Amino acid sequence: MDYVNYETNSDEKLSYENEMNKERYMKTGVYKISPPIIKPSKLACKEKGGVGRNLSEGWGLNFSIGCSHGCIFCYADQIHRRRLGKQISHIPWGKYFYIPKNFLEVLQKTPWEKWKGKEVLMSATHDPYQKDLSGYARKILKIALPKGVKFCIQTRSLRVLNDMDLLIKFKEQIRVQISIATIHREFSKIIEPYVAPPHLRLKVLKSFNKENINTGVVVAPIFPSNKYRPHVYEDLELIFEQLSKIHPNCIFGETLHLRGRNMKQIEEKLDKKFSSDELNNFDKDTGKFFLNLMDEYGLHGEWWPEHRK
Numbered sequence: 001m002d003y004v005n006y007e008t009n010s011d012e013k014l015s016y017e018n019e020m021n022k023e024r025y026m027k028t029g030v031y032k033i034s035p036p037i038i039k040p041s042k043l044a045c046k047e048k049g050g051v052g053r054n055l056s057e058g059w060g061l062n063f064s065i066g067c068s069h070g071c072i073f074c075y076a077d078q079i080h081r082r083r084l085g086k087q088i089s090h091i092p093w094g095k096y097f098y099i100p101k102n103f104l105e106v107l108q109k110t111p112w113e114k115w116k117g118k119e120v121l122m123s124a125t126h127d128p129y130q131k132d133l134s135g136y137a138r139k140i141l142k143i144a145l146p147k148g149v150k151f152c153i154q155t156r157s158l159r160v161l162n163d164m165d166l167l168i169k170f171k172e173q174i175r176v177q178i179s180i181a182t183i184h185r186e187f188s189k190i191i192e193p194y195v196a197p198p199h200l201r202l203k204v205l206k207s208f209n210k211e212n213i214n215t216g217v218v219v220a221p222i223f224p225s226n227k228y229r230p231h232v233y234e235d236l237e238l239i240f241e242q243l244s245k246i247h248p249n250c251i252f253g254e255t256l257h258l259r260g261r262n263m264k265q266i267e268e269k270l271d272k273k274f275s276s277d278e279l280n281n282f283d284k285d286t287g288k289f290f291l292n293l294m295d296e297y298g299l300h301g302e303w304w305p306e307h308r309k
Contacts, residue, residue: 025095026068026096027088027091027095027097028096028097028099029096029097031100033103033106035109036114037061037063038059038061038110039060039061040058041058041060056118056152057118057119059120060122060124061123061151062125062126063103063123063128063140064097064100064123064130066096066126068094068132070092070093070194071156071191071195072093072192072266073221073223074262076126077093080096080125081261092265093262093265094194099132104139107140110143112148112149113148115147115149116149117148117150119150119175120150121151122153122154123154127157128153128155129159134159137153137163138162141170145169146170148173153177154218156178156179156201158196158201160176164208167211171211171212175213175215176205176213176215177218178216178217180198180202180239181198181221181222182198182229182239183239184228184235190228190269199242202242205217209247209248214249215249217250217252217301218253219239219251219252220255223255223256223270224255224274224279224282226272227270227271233286236293240299243297250301251300252303253286253302253303253304254303255306258276279306284305287305290303291303
């Protein structure tokens, strides 16, 4: 089986950075946002009418249209297309990227005190630490954290480590949360080709844990067995073995779902069709397995069932 060791060296990290820095076509542009930059988010809070996720207190902070990570399973594509419509209708997910032209103005006009003591999700529809947003997250944090705003920082990027110094100063207001869909390196390259390898993301988590900063993991999306990663439950077991060495504060889990435009791309990449019945049954079985692993390894968290009809 092609599973990588958890421990790695600086040469492998450098190899990853070189791979991520390769030139690839991106349609880029600017758009205008209106203050405040923090908006209500149903995704982020079950009590606010969301779909079963508690990732903040019902607030989200997004500051790009598109995401250069281009993970094939991401549901955010349809959200972004509603914003720009025909401008990006012909461009595949992961190949368009727009930044707010009035970003600094909106930061100044946002009444940050309104969210003092409230947790905000950064970000729900893109990775806040993707290369193309270098420095944007830090600008937000430098203004918002002294005002008492709390953040759940959701990322797949190693670049969140660049803000370690700032996050340590406000550690009581921070949860750093990574996503990991698989620990199988070759499968990861297929479903999330422009993202840091899974074992390096786990090292990011370990670094923040050492500083007593609240951490979380979203194990998602969990794919059914396929020819590129046939043993799904072995994959999950290996993920939990590594998480047991880190003990994040909270672990969430979710299977692949049918939301968005992503399924066609997924089926093409994996050369496999997924029926709703198959995904429904897989969701139920995997939820039980996930919760059993949680108990076995003494970890804490929540399973997000799809409740498909």
